[in-house]
Amino acid sequence: xxxxxxxxxxxxxxxxxxxxxxxxxxxxxxxxxxxxxxxxxxxxxxxxxxxxxxxxxxxxxxxxxxxxxxxxxxxxxxxxxxxxxxxxxxxxxxxxxxxxxxxxxxxxxxxxxxxxxxxxxxxxxxxxxxxxxxxxxxxxxxxxxxxxxxxxxxxxxxxxxxxxxxxxxxxxxxxxxxxxxxxxxxxxxxxxxxxxxxxxxxxxxxxxxxxxxxxxxxxxxxxxxxxxxxxxxxxxxxxxxxxxxxxxxxxxxxxxxxxxxxxxxxxxxxxxxxxxxxxxxxxxxxxxxxxxxxxxxxxxxxxxxxxxxxxxxxxxxxxxxxxxxxxxxxxxxxxxxxxxxxxxxxxxxxxxxxxxxxxxxxxxxxxxxxxxxxxxxxxxxxxxxxxxxxxxxxxxxxxxxxxxxxxxxxxxxxxxxxxxxxxxxxxxxxxxxxxxxxxxxxxxxxxxxxxxxxxxxxxxxxxxxxxxxxxxxxxxxxxxxxxxxxxxxxxxxxxxxxxxxxxxxxxxxxxxxxxxxxxxxxxx
Numbered sequence: 326x327x328x329x330x331x332x333x334x335x336x337x338x339x340x341x342x343x344x345x346x347x348x349x350x351x352x353x354x355x356x357x358x359x360x361x362x363x364x365x366x367x368x369x370x371x372x373x374x375x376x377x378x379x380x381x382x383x384x385x386x387x388x389x390x391x392x393x394x395x396x397x398x399x400x401x402x403x404x405x406x407x408x409x410x411x412x413x414x415x416x417x418x419x420x421x422x423x424x425x426x427x428x429x430x431x432x433x434x435x436x437x438x439x440x441x442x443x444x445x446x447x448x449x450x451x452x453x454x455x456x457x458x459x460x461x462x463x464x465x466x467x468x469x470x471x472x473x474x475x476x477x478x479x480x481x482x483x484x485x486x487x488x489x490x491x492x493x494x495x496x497x498x499x500x501x502x503x504x505x506x507x508x509x510x511x512x513x514x515x516x517x518x519x520x521x522x523x524x525x526x527x528x529x530x531x532x533x534x535x536x537x538x539x540x541x542x543x544x545x546x547x548x549x550x551x552x553x554x555x556x557x558x559x560x561x562x563x564x565x566x567x568x569x570x571x572x573x574x575x576x577x578x579x580x581x582x583x584x585x586x587x588x589x590x591x592x593x594x595x596x597x598x599x600x601x602x603x604x605x606x607x608x609x610x611x612x613x614x615x616x617x618x619x620x621x622x623x624x625x626x627x628x629x630x631x632x633x634x635x636x637x638x639x640x641x642x643x644x645x646x647x648x649x650x651x652x653x654x655x656x657x658x659x660x661x662x663x664x665x666x667x668x669x670x671x672x673x674x675x676x677x678x679x680x681x682x683x684x685x686x687x688x689x690x691x692x693x694x695x696x697x698x699x700x701x702x703x704x705x706x707x708x709x710x711x712x713x714x715x716x717x718x719x720x721x722x723x724x725x726x727x728x729x730x731x732x733x734x735x736x737x738x739x740x741x742x743x744x745x746x747x748x749x750x751x752x753x754x755x756x757x758x759x760x761x762x763x764x765x766x767x768x769x770x771x772x773x774x775x776x777x778x779x780x781x782x783x784x785x786x787x788x789x790x791x792x793x794x795x796x797x798x799x800x801x802x803x804x805x806x807x808x809x810x811x812x813x814x815x816x817x818x819x820x821x822x823x824x825x826x827x828x829x830x831x832x833x834x835x836x837x838x839x840x841x842x843x844x845x846x847x848x849x
Contacts, residue, residue, distance in 0.1 A: 530559025
C-alpha cells in the first residue's frame with residue numbers, strides 16, 4: 326500500500342471525523358499523524374520513578390512526561406522477558422498468539438508485521454537506537470533482513486559514566502535520525518535503552534550517584550534486607566536515572582526543533598527489574614511496569630492519573646490509529662489490543678479493561694530439552710491468579726546449571742550462599758524453589774506475592790472463577806495450551822545455536838558458558 330492510498334478515508338473512519346463541521350474537521354486534522362517517540366528502558370519495575378512517589382530513583386524527565394501528559398498506574402506487559410514483551414508491543418498481540426515469538430531468543434515469524442513496518446509503508450519515517458526487538462533473529466523478507474523497529478541509528482558514541490552502561494549516545498543518534506528526515510515526514514522513533522539491564526558496576530549508586538542505602542524505604546519481602554541487596558537496588562536506580570537523562574535530552578531536542586507539540590512521547594519498560602523472583606516471572610513486580618505519555622497538542626486534560634488497566638498489546642493499535650490507519654489498512658495481523666486514543670483525546674479515565682492477561686513460555690535456557698516454564702495468569706479485582714502448567718520443572722532454571730533463568734547478581738549470589746551456609750530457607754524457596762500448580766495473591770494487600778491463597782478453602786470460589794475466566798479468554802485468543810498443544814512452544818528452536826541443548830552440553834562437560842550467571846551459582 327502506498328502513502329496516499331486509503332490514508333484519508335482511514336483517518337476519517339479511525340478518528341470519527343465524519344459528520345463534523347468543516348471547521349471541526351480542520352481542527353482535528355492538525356492532530357492527525359503525530360510524530361511518535363517510543364522510549365523503553367530495559368528491566369524497570371513499577372513503581373521505580375519519581376512520579377510514583379519513589380524517593381530513591383530520580384526521574385525528572387519521566388516525571389515531566391507524566392505531569393504534562395498522563396501517568397498510568399496499572400500498565401502490564403503480558404510477558405516479563407525482553408523479546409516476547411517487545412513482540413507484543415510491536416504486534417498488538419499476546420505472546421501465546423505469536424507462535425515462536427512467545428519465547429525468548431526466537432526466530433520472529435514472517436507472518437507478523439510490526440507497527441513500525443506498517444508505519445514505514447504508510448508514509449512515516451522510522452528508526453531506532455539502542456536495543457530494538459531483541460534478542461532473537463528477525464528473519465528476512467525477499468532476501469532482506471527485517472527491521473522490526475526501523476533502521477538503526479547507532480553511529481554516535483560517548484564515554485559512559487559507569488562500567489556496563491552503554492556507550493551509545495542515544496540522544497545524538499536521535500538527532501541524527503531527525504536530520505535524516507529531509508522530507509519532514511511524520512516520524513516514529515524507538516529509543517531502546519539497555520539500562521538498567523545487568524551487569525552493574527557494584528556500588529555505583531553510592532559512589533557516583535550520591536545515594537545512601539538508607540534512602541530505600543522498603544526491600545521486597547522475598548529478599549534479605551541487608552547492605553548487599555540495598556547496594557544492588559541503588560545500582561539499578563543509577564542506571565534508570567541514566568536512561569532518564571537521555572530521555573531529558575531527547576525532549577529538549579524536540580522542543581528546540583519545534584517538534585514536541587505534535588509528538589506523542591511514550592515512556593515505559595519491557596519487563597520487571599533483573600533480580601530474583603521478578604524478571605521472567607509472572608508476579609506483580611514482574612509484569613507491572615511504569616508508563617507515562619505526553620502529547621501537548623493532542624492529550625485532553627493533561628496531568629491526569631489513570632488507574633485503569635493498560636496492556637502492552639494496546640500500544641500498536643494506538644499508534645496505527647494515530648497514523649490514520651484502520652487495522653485492516655495497516656496490513657498487520659488482527660490485534661487483540663485496544664487503542665488508547667479515546668483515553669488520550671476524550672478525557673476518559675481508562676479504555677474499558679477490567680482485567681489483564683499474563684503468561685510465560687521459554688524465557689531462558691538451562692533446563693533439560695530446552696524446556697520452558699509455562700504459566701498463564703490473570704489480574705482482576707486486585708487479585709492475581711496463576712497456573713503453572715509444569716510444576717515439576719524448576720521455575721528459575723535447574724540448580725546444576727546455575728538457575729539460568731535468573732540474571733547473575735549480588736542479590737542472587739547472597740541468597741544462594743545463605744542456603745549453602747544455613748540450608749534451605751524461606752527466601753531461597755521463594756526465589757528458586759519449585760512452585761505449586763496454582764497460585765492466588767491479593768495484590769492490594771500483598772504486592773510482593775508472598776502469601777499464596779490458592780489452597781485456602783475460603784478462596785476456592787475465587788480460584789474457580791478466575792481459572793474459568795482465564796481459560797475462556799485464552800480460548801478466544803487461540804492459545805495452543807487451551808487445545809492441548811502447549812508443547813509446541815518448547816519445540817520452537819532457539820535462534821542462537823549456542824543455546825540449543827545447552828543443558829545437555831553443559832552436563833556433558835562441554836566448554837559452554839553463559840555470561841549472565843556467576844560460576845559460584847552453579848550447584849553441583
